[in-house]
Amino acid sequence: MSDTYLNLVNSGLTKEIAKKLGLPRPAVLRRFDPSKPLVPGPLLVLGKGESADALASVLLSWQQDVRRHATPKEKLGAILMVLDEVMSPEDLSSVSLDAGASLRDLASGGRIVTVSRPASEAQDPAAAAARQGVEGTLRSLAHELRGGATANGIVLANGTGATAPSVAAALRFLLSGRSAYVNGQFITVGSAAGELPAEWTASLAAKTAVVTGAARGIGAAIARVLHREGANVIVVDVPAAGEQLAAVANEIRGTALQVDITRDDAADRILAHASERYGRLDIVIHNAGITRDKLLANMDASRWDSVIAVNIASQLKMNERFLASEAFSKQGRIVSLASTSGIAGNRGQTNYAASKAGIIGMVRATAPLLEPRGGSINAVAPGFIETDMTARMPALTRQVARRLSSLQQGGQPVDVAETIAFLASDGAAGVNGQVLRVCGQNMVGA
Ligand code: NAD
DSSP states (O other): OOOHHHHHTTSHHHHHHHHHHTOOOOOOOOOOOTTSOSSSSOEEEEOOSHHHHHHHHHHHHTTOOEESSOOTTOOEEEEEEEOTTOOSGGGGHHHHHHHHHHGGGEEEEEEEEEEEOOGGGOSSHHHHHHHHHHHHHHHHHHHHOOTTOEEEEEEEOTTOOTTSHHHHHHHHHHHSGGGTTOOSOEEEEOSSOOOOOSSGGGTTTTOEEEEESTTSHHHHHHHHHHHHTTOEEEEEEOGGGHHHHHHHHHHTTOEEEEOOTTSTTHHHHHHHHHHHHHSOEEEEEEOOOOOOOBOGGGOOHHHHHHHHIIIIIHHHHHHHHHHHOTTEEEEEEEEEEOOTHHHHOOTTBHHHHHHHHHHHHHHHHHHHHHGGGTOEEEEEEEOSBOSHHHHTSOHHHHHHHHHSBTTSSOBOHHHHHHHHHHHHSGGGTTOOSOEEEESSSBSSOO
16 A cells, blocks of 8 residues: 555655745655664654663663763754653743754654653642643644654653663654654553563564554554564464465464464464464554445444454454463563544544444553553554555545544554564563554644
8 A cells, every 4th residue: 555645755756846835744664674874863852851861871881882961964864852840831941842843854754752751640730730741842843843753752651760670662663664654652660560672673572463454554564574583473364365364474484373363262373383383472463454444424333333242242252262371471572453432533434433442442441450460451543554454445535534643644564563562572561451552643632
């Protein structure tokens, strides 16, 4: 699936014409490429406290070129705004204004990352105002960036220090090309749980993962990225998609399991397959999903019920089995596909939004069950992603949907897949019960 407009405004004569006419020119995003550096230039770390020093040390340990003060006219790969010690709104100014003064020097595909504390855990109103203020600044700044640069934040729950493993894992993810389509979002690190990989490009080495709905689209992309990161992958889809499913399994040297996830024995069949072939199951990616769009006034029971059955009821049933099974690793990781429609709602999608909002509820309520065993469950909420699902939208609606984000384009399946691989890694164990949007900062909803 490709975006012809984006291709035209970034190549040859049509690029020049678009420039002259002042048409919007969505940038080609900086995506993961193992042969490229983590960021496209030196990193500027702003902030004076202990966390700023600790994070600068982390970056140095990754052989990054770190600055604590801006050098005029030097192109920067990223700016880190460390604001975890703000106690009143006045405390926001020096780091924010210093970042502002360096924005013109931020390279294409550059990154801004804030580090802050949750307003909900502040002791007094002034501190809560300052912490919440970071959110307002970051989200606005993300709208202002150009050239495919993005701005996202890491929020450290009280009691979690800047040196927690998941802070490093989240920072690395946000700085890298893997977060290309994540913009204007926050990742909360809730604990010091987690273990960093021996190799950052093999973050899932020796793990066994299952991906549902993996015959095509986002699911197939997830299977490819999990495999690239070192996991053994079991791909699941309905029997009707068997041929495509087998092709994906062959490509990633994984195994295919034809099963409809709404069947009562779906989880047991997955567990049995994983135990027989790999002796373990560590990662579950609930990706399979369907749309049956209609205005509620025209909705029939089969449309409503099938969406609920596939998108949420099946996952609730399967999770119960996984959590009760010895075959599912104690430190198991579950990632579910929500949707921005489940956050903001979408015309014609009452059934789909009920199921996807349901995912968010399920993830929040399941997180405390997994935490004591070292496991985690999170949701990823994609915005507009270029797949068969969105190719079915009317052409004009599709064009508009693509431009309705700060990055002025739809995401690629690989963008969702990279975010899922991050959340499925042991480095991200301190991130639990969260919803992370992969939407290019879609203007719809929160
Ligand atoms: P897709 O329609 O291209 O692929 C979905 C896959 O799930 C298909 O291979 C299908 O056969 C499989 N599937 C459907 N019902 C199944 C069942 N009962 N058992 C097993 N497999 C089943 O969809 P996609 O665009 O790749 O979306 C993947 C996920 O991402 C879905 O959960 C979707 O709701 C979510 N999502 C997609 C977008 C987007 O823009 N494409 C946006 C938000 C959320």
